[in-house]
């Protein structure tokens with residue numbers, strides 16, 4: 001039986017692709033973005049995490065090992081909502097491509113059930129991992145963060161070479177793409193980075209739109225509950241007028257833009 005590890009299943013999600021969706025968060029990510037708001041998705045193993053209840057803070061764990069069949073049964077429960085809303089399932093994380101056999105097994109079952117499947121990815125995976133996955137997804141939500149190679153490595157811990165190659169590869173496979181740009185003040189929202197993202201997006205044939213994801217501090221509290229250092233503490237949300245100006249730039253290039261996914 002194929003098993004994987006996830007840290008959350010979000011029902012009735014409205015911002016992770018079209019319609020009403022179930023979003024499954026895979027645990028484990030090869031990146032370490034300075035602004036990550038899902039720190040419980042970084043480590044590929046179950047880990048200690050405290051929770052707050054009415055009687056105070058209690059100690060628990062985050063991360064559930066689950067079989068592909070059991071996960072598909074959970075996804076299938078809301079098939080009526082997907083059908084009525086044009087929705088489906090979205091695989092997010094963490095990084096779903098870091099558990100390729102598990103992802104492929106779940107996707108194969110979703111394809112069989114004709115459930116629309118979206119992949120939310122950083123794009124950091126070998127082409128040999130990506131290739132068998134692509135024919136099984138109907139949409140890729142691709143996080144495009146920093147175009148400058150050095151800066152990308154500095155703020156995420158990895159090179160963006162594979163990421164950019166994979167984005168091109170996905171477009172060449174004719175899979176529809178929504179580009180997701182996290183707007184982190186002083187890191188991703190500068191003029192030069194936005195200009196380069198626009199230029200790169202313009203070379204891709206299957207980009208359906210852009211989601212701008214302004215930084216927020218919601219994840220900060222989770223670092224403390226995990227006993228981790230909160231690197232997001234130094235950042236603040238971008239000014240609304242700056243977000244609006246970036247939105248305008250993408251729209252002027254003919255792209256459909258949403259704020260917040």
Ligand code: SF4
Nearest residue numbers: 029031033036094122
């Ligand atoms: S790719 Fe996403 S999940 Fe991974 S570290 Fe970056 S923000 Fe967090």
